[in-house]
Amino acid sequence: MMKRYGILFCLLTLTLLFSATAQAVDVKVGGEFYAGGMYLDKTTLKKDTATDGPSTAFYFQRLRVNAGLIVVPGLSLITRFDVMERAWGASRSVPATALDTMSAGTRAENENIAFDWLFVMYDSPVGRWRVGYMTDGAWGTVFMDTSTPRGKIAWSYHAPNWMYTIQVVKMAENSRTAVNPATASDLDGDKYCMAFRYNWKNVEAGILLGLGRDAIKRPGMAPDNGYRALYNNFMPYFKAQIGPVKLQSEVVYFMGKLRDYEEDALGRDVQLSTLTAWLDAQADLGRFYMGGTFAYTSGDDPGTTEKAEGDVIRNNGGRDWNPCLIMWNQDLNYWVGAVAGHNAAAQSGPMYNAWFFQVRGGVKPIDKLDIMASVSYANADKKPTANWIYNDYGYEVDLTATYKITNNLSYMLGAGYLFTGKYYRGESDSNSVSNDFLVLNKLTLTF
Template identity: 50%
Template sequence: MKRFWLVLLSLGLIVAFSTSAMAVDLKFSGEFYAAGLYQDKTTLCKDCGPSTAFYFQRLRLNTVFVVAPGLMLTTRADIMERSWGAARTDPWGNGVVNPGLQGYTFNVSSAGTVAENENIAFDLAYVTYVSPIGIISAGYQIDGAWGTVFGDNSIPTGKVSFIHMRGPWAFIAQTGKNSAFNASGIFGIGGEQGYPRGQIFNNGLADADNSFYTLAARYSWNTGQAGFLYKYIRIATIRDVRYGALSAAALGEDTIQIHVGIPYFKAQFGPVAVQSEIMYAYGAHNYESAWRRTWDGVQGVDGRRQISVLNGWIDATADFDRFYIGGTFAYLSGQNPAHERQEAGIIDGGYDWNPTLILWNADRNQWAGDLRGCVAYNANSTTGTANNAMANAYFYQVRGGVRPIDKIDIMASVSYAHAVVKPTQAWLYNSYGWEVDLTGTYKITNNLSYMLGLGYLFTGDYFKGENIYNDVQNDFLVINKLTLTF
């Protein structure tokens, strides 16, 4: 009996020592921030809204499992992303018990919902293999970020990617399923079903997914890089929506095909860094229930709207060590209400690009909510907004900064924006207004920094909407933020 156990133990030791290690190496990195924000007005309509003040935080943890040389598993999780002392988000959505939409409200920069991120939500999980012919990765990865920060929406997306490096060139091919249409749309969920937790509408159609295919090339040199990306997106998720099941029923049973081309360049000329990017999208929004639509006052005449969107920016910064100056110009096309056959708003300035503290600041919008103007007198009660990603705008900014010592960076900027087109035929004005921002960052240690920011918005008349008697009010905010990186 002892010999039996001895043999069994020996075999166990042989198996244990001959088994490949589950992970040769384990690497952690991440970021934690805690911040406080005070916003003087929560609406730009005069005498219409209170102030708001609160603290919020987030821990983002990146983990890389190095299984073998050239073979890795990468994950990312957002942990306790919440406002201090605030009520937890209702996973059913707005307090309404709806099993079809359970936990559905998206956190824009996450693969999880708002409710999940308040506890823990995994955003990324993908494998990477460095093969002799290129880098192959598959799983939930960051998509929607290319070239410069302009137009970037770093959204976790399920995809397969292949990158082939040849000298200074990089050639990229990708395909996958979009998590959301235009980063926030309810009808963009990828997969054969329209909702990640089960279809709630008619599922008589199998072809109801949101797919994309990407080809890109990038050339790098010592002082810069340039590239071009082409992306084809086919959105068929709303083909599976029963007509009349929605409040905006005419949105149902459609397919959208979009072609996007994005050239960019970054270059360093002595102390001056210049970057530019152009985004052009074209395609068609096909209405399969066109006979139920009304076009130019006539019902059922045609079932297609042409998509044509042009966005672009140029940014320059001259850095002279102790001080720097810079400027930005951006153009983002808008939806002209007089052109019913043309559709815009498919691409925008991106959630990653936040040139101001108040207008079009995705972080401010996530934590403090929408910032709206006066209600217009139309059927949709339209209000002027400048939330989330920038769209429909001419944007101008000048900025300058000083570094009195290595650990302190103080920057001031002045920005002005006005709308390219007015949202409705009766809209009165184009000016979004002027914004003045001042930020200071103190680097306490190599891994710990503190930021204090003040923003003041001289509100433009755009936010008056359609009524000349509406009045608007200026707004300001103060934010302080402690950030730990590791």
């Protein structure tokens, strides 16, 4: 009996607390839930080997909730968390410390609940201040964006047509703490950036200037022998609406030192000079639309050991950009993983070391239905080794249909077929590869 009274007392106390809080703080909640199913015919691109992958089929889901606590007008506490991001009925991930892709939590935490954002936002007379964990890695167009939560301090000022921002971002923290018994100092990764954007009529343009410093490998230990990275990046973009045609473009250039050794005897410095570019055009013709995409990410030439023309971490197409259902698709990469070829070749991660071309077209026979087809081709910019034979990644044909059930609920069904290129044969022409296809469906609720 006393236990029942105790539980009742706790419930009443919580109710009073939440009621009192609600009188002082306004709460805004939004988010997205999706549940999907995926079938992949082959989990490797190899043929006639002992390691040919089987097919795979499973269901998966995720709930993402955004919540804003408005303390007073102009002062808010913002948070975001993901809930039950997992494949149905699958084994849980082994608890680990490495962060999940595009998350501030581990994969095991995301399968339960993981918080990605927690920051204060204050609109002062001299601009907006945000301090805490929030999205980083997203600027300009969707290309080269990988929206990753990181701790940062951000200031921005919005005028009628202009926006300015200055940000300090903590990429990696390796100082000695209660949970990290480091024996050296200055092992962090930091990023500093400033950007501005201007809007006029049907055009938007901007540029971001960044400075990155990565000292994680600074201690002189084999096999790296102590170096740091120091580089700048320049990221101009524009968006324009010219009649029925929407144009978007972004160029990203990194320059500096990828490896700056503290002692010349430990190694030779490696210069960094990479280029990434994207151009997208789409014409809206009423019930019909058509468009095309060109993308380029420079690859590293294995013959120039003192210069990095490509770096998979810094110059890539980004995980937010999903041009195909198989090639460089985040759903496939996250839920299935890398689709391997020969000699460590793999269809994985965001686009890197590639020339990419796509044409697409679609029709909306009714307001709620959108049917789109695309044909894409990709070719490697550089062969990864001197013995690599071919450059072509292959062709992909995709067909998707999205039906808007209600204003907040939609269903997508898609199929993609990859005509696998000879790049995945690796270093031997005797290696065989196979084509692959995928079927994906997804139910999405927004609120």
